[in-house]
Amino acid sequence: MRPPLRRPARPAALAAVAAAAAAAAGAAVLLPAGAPAGAPAPPDGLPRTAVEASPGSCGRGWDRPHPGRQVFDVRNTSSDATEVYLTDAATGALLGEIEGLAPGVTRPLQAVLGRGSYAFRCLPDDADAVTGPTVRVAAGPRTGGPAVLPVTVHDLIPPAIAYQARVAAGLDRLTGKVAALRAAVDRGDTAAARSAWLDAHLAYARLGAAYGAFGDLGEAVDGLAEGRPLGVRDPAFTGFHRIEHGLWHGEPAAALRGPVRRLADDVAALRRHWADTRMDPADLGVRAHEITEDTLRLDLSGRTDHGSGSVLDTARARLDGTAEVLGLLRPLLVRRDPGLPGTERWLDRTRRDLDAVRPVRPGGPRPLPGALPAGRRERLEADFGALAERLAAVAAVCDPRRTS
Structure with missing residues (x-):
């Protein structure tokens, strides 16, 4: 008997988009969007930034922007589960996402940033989306890692x-x-x-x-x-x-x-x-x-x-x-x-x-x-x-x- 169809989990799905985009651009870097809850931080030597995710403090903590590949340790400081998007502020394209971030949990989100404006977007369960402050990266390469415009x-x-x-x-x-x-x-x-x-x-x-x-x-x-x-x-x-x-x-x-x-x-x-x-x-x-x-x-x-x-x-x-x-x-x-x-x-x-x-x-x-x-x-x-x-x-x- 044919088994039921399976919808890919969001973090793995965005990683697939990143892989396709990187392949199209000839890049060798594949970007995971978010690691499972409780996963240890990888010994990758990448710069890390602690970021809050809640309706009142979406993106708080990102006050020293810099280009290149980096990791954001995103912590849900609210009482409800939330989705978190890292977006290009000018186009709305997604550079990474974490699905189902539980209260009190921290998960890493890895991205490559070029020159441009970026913002975190927090989407709590049963509540309106909140966009954090726009952060501008003024130096570095002209473009960053793979990004995709969201489909509704x-x-x-x-x-x-x-x-x-x-x-x-x-x-x-x-x-x-x-x-x-x-x-x-x-x-x-x-x-x-x-x-x-x-x-x-x-x-x-x-x-x-x-x-x-x-x-x-x-x-x-x-x-x-x-x-x-x-x-x-x-x-x-x-x-x-x-x-x-x-x-x-x-x-x-x-x-x-x-x-x-x-x-x-x-x-x-x-x-x-x-x-x-x-x-x-x-x-x-x-x-x-x-x-x-x-x-x-x-x-x-x-x-x-x-x-x-x-x-x-x-x-x-x-x-x-x-x-x-x-x-x-x-x-x-x-x-x-x-x-x-x-x-x-x-x-x-x-x-x-x-x-x-x-x-x-x-x-x-x-x-x-x-x-x-x-x-x-x-x-x-x-x-x-x-x-x-x-x-x-x-x-x-x-x-x-x-x-x-």
Whole structure:
């Protein structure tokens, strides 16, 4: 069964943005945004500044600004947990952040500062944001470390609405393809049913970023036998992979009519459910990363294969879904993610390398990843692994942050 999606924790997420920005700039420095509570101070020899974080004293203690890489030991002196941002005062871009700083706790925030104006911003739970005094660094390099303009939920609403409409259209197409599969099974045409199954399953895989919003219906439509008490014989094993197992393991068409009818009913319910669903806008960036990670972990390992050998085709369909999400988010990313051109090039590279090992003729032999020459398989795994890392920066940029 597919595990639930995971949203990256904020400090790790901003570190991913810093890594992408540093890579784009050719820098070798990766900047962690904040260390875990209680972590010992690293013996890095960096200059340190003690800073308070509370509604009445946000940024207090930073009265001797200087350029370069440095550490701010941020202490929450209030009675409520707070988020802390170090911002470029002129643009509002974030150079570092600490999420969930508990009362009385001190955590380090590392940053590289160039010439410019900076300010701490404290965002207590259940209270308005407070911006501390502006501090000017007058000397040093012209620019500092990686910084990213924050994205708000409001920014993400238009692409989320556009994506919901595209998924609705995709579910309409999926319904028609499942009907074709059902017709082939009903007339006992196994060859036509196999072709229709692949067509329908790839249509589902292209929905990409939506699958995490499908809930139990998504599991019913595309769940795996893996982890079920009775495996492929488990009554709860339904959907595409149940039918795949039957079609490619000699099960008579008559025995598949029930599972196909159940699939058609579940897809129809999913279509109705989606009409009333409001996808969380914050999920778009996370889904793009997680789909690629799942493709590497499940499809390229062969774990999702139940006989058809079509996992490479499925991986290609999921890349299409990832590209669609990235295209919708692109207007937000252009000004925020300096690694975006590299991510788009890497997506194209992954497509090309995957297409080079997929069958060129419908119905042709479909190799499982494990049967590929070692060099080809390793290249694919490297492609998807690097793409997942780059998309982690997308997830970090698109993780909405408070502005008030």
